[in-house]
Amino acid sequence: MTISINDYKALSQELDPEKLQTKILALLLKLQNVERGSLWLKRDNMYECVEAMGNKSEKIKGVQISPQEQSIVGWVIKNGKMTVAEAGDSRHFSSIERNFKIKSKLILCFPLHFKGQEVYGAVQVIDTSTSGEQLNLDPAYLTMLQDMVDIGSISLRNSLEFQKQRIEYAELSRTLSSIRDNKSIVGKSQSVNKALKLVENYGATNYPVLLYGESGTGKELFAEAIHAQSSRAQKPFLTQNCSAIPENLLESELFGYVKGAFTGATTNKSGLFEAADGGTVFLDEIGDMDINLQAKLLRVLQENEIKPLGGTQTKKIDIRIISATNRNLEEEVRSGRFREDLYYRLNVLPLKLPALRERKEDINLLTEHFLNREAAHSHMLPKKMSAEAMKVMGAYNWPGNIRELENMVKQFQAMVPGDTITGSDLPLHIIHPGTTPPQKTQQNTSPASQEHPPSAHDLTSMTWKEVEYSYVMKLLERYRWNISRAARAADINRSTFDSRMKKLGINKQG
The missing domain is CATH 3.30.450.40 (GAF domain)
Known part of the structure; x- marks a missing residue:
């Protein structure tokens, strides 16, 4: 032949x-x-x-x-x-x-x-x-x-x-993206300084870290900081949201699969754990992981080995796992929804992140940070906050935490025409918590509108996009920025909900 x-x-x-x-x-x-x-x-x-x-x-x-x-x-x-x-x-x-x-x-x-x-x-x-x-x-x-x-x-x-070069390029792109986006931990409050001290201490070890905190408190940012201060800093830092995809897909994403493991598996594919060998894997929303998959994660922590989906051979790996949750895992353990042995394996080094309402002295710093960053992205001079506006923002409880503040600043950048943001530019739900803001794009000056001014809940005074934005924000605030739960409440697929968030300029980071 x-x-x-x-x-x-x-x-x-x-x-x-x-x-x-x-x-x-x-x-x-x-x-x-x-x-x-x-x-x-x-x-x-x-x-x-x-x-x-x-x-x-x-x-x-x-x-x-x-x-x-x-x-x-x-x-x-x-x-x-x-x-x-x-x-x-x-x-x-x-x-x-x-x-x-x-x-x-x-x-x-x-x-x-x-x-x-x-x-x-x-x-x-x-x-x-x-x-x-x-x-x-x-x-x-x-x-x-x-x-x-x-x-x-x-x-x-x-x-x-x-x-190899493609992996190095991806790492370089992530680093450059981080520099460009200026993803740094901003704050001088006592609670943030305490958390940063723990980051430094935890970075010197290889033990698993479990980050606690409400959605939007910057858990991924703190996880990256721990990785950056560890001996693994030059190795990959890979992330996976455990609530973003179904259980069977999550297993194949984490562990990889062998050819023939399921319909469509035409070749062997490495998973996230193998790709991060030598580095760190950040598992966000770990409390949403299926109980069956929790057993396989436990073996990774105990034996430092993985077995691809459909495979029979195990492979040794060297990774550090940092996980995060906005749930009460102790309560999840008591209810049987989370394995007790896995909880103790993950919770070797706990780190509680404060909600923004618990560190209000940082609101001014964070606002200035986001204004400067968004101005740099737009190639414009940064807008300024009036003392009146800053006082109102400082009094607001920010249920969506830093992420909500970040999204608010993006709205300022896009919608406030002048160079100074005043109290009148703030949404009504910040000025008067509990109300829904009719964010007008045009001022209606007709006699009818003067005679019967629209209420804060008058949907007819809002554009379709404004109604959708308010609806999405309310859902996210209600479910503490858990996108999967918000999507279920809206009775749509998570991917569809996530897509609408992106089109509306609402993003979730950490």
Whole structure:
């Protein structure tokens, strides 16, 4: 059997390393008319099987072999040349097949070169036939196969480098975005200073942290600060909202899945935990996690290992978990909705974040911070708050906390025409808590309007967008900015509710 032009194109054009690994191995097996094979890469001073095919392949993928142990893969990587070995060869790492009913008879292994120099892995095809004569070992044929492997090897190395650069770019983008958005913890109140001191202390450890606080108090911001002050600062910081997606999707997002795990799982996919290896995972709204998934998270914390959805092999990982909730988890434990053992695993280092009404001396600082940031985004001079307006805002209780204040400042930036925000520019529900503001875009000066001025609840005085904005804000305030609960109350999908929030300029951060 020969290699076609399309085979070479398939190897040279694929950018996804996982797909390319599969293509290289599958093509070799087809060309040698055998069913078992594996592809190995050098990782962290070990030889790791990253792809395997054939009977018992799930037992081989993910296996790591130390360079100090005898193995055909190790010999090929060290010597940089192809080899053929029988099962009784002293180099054969036979313990890997100890419980296999069908064992290797003959092994053909090729090195994975990068531009003919560095050897970074190996790919082997295995004859398991009774006679052990299935492989075509004609020298000319093996030379052709080595040429094909060399092309695939260069493509694979390039795709691995591309993936690495893409991850680094994502991290750099996150850092630049953070700098551009000026996401810093602002405040000088005693409660904020106390929380920042704990952030510094917690950053020096690797223990799990559980952040408590109402929605909108900046939990994700504090989680990022802990990560930034830890030894993991140069590693990934990845986040997942546990209430944002259904249980089965959340499991696959966190743990990944193997090919065939469910309909549509056409390839293996790494999960968030594996992607964050060495870094930190922030699990927001942990109290909304399904009880069955809580058991799997507990194993991650206890054993530092994960098992992808549909897989049989576990994999060791090194991550720190920071979680957050706006629920009373002790009450959730008593009611049976949250596992007690998981609660104690997560709550090693607790951090309670104050509501904005408990740190009102920071309202002025936060308002100025958001005004400056929004002005920078709009390439304008920042607006100023009059003393009267600031006094009113200081008296308001801010049920939506910092997020509500941030959204309010965005409204000021977009809707206040002058350079100073006065008391008359403030929404009625801030001036008179409990009322709904008819945020007019035009002043109605007709005699009828003067004779019968609209009440604070007169919807006819508002535009459709203003009505929707007020409705969404009221729902969010009622459910303490829990988007899933607000969406259920509105009787629409969470994704639809989230989309409407974005179109209305309402955002949730932390």
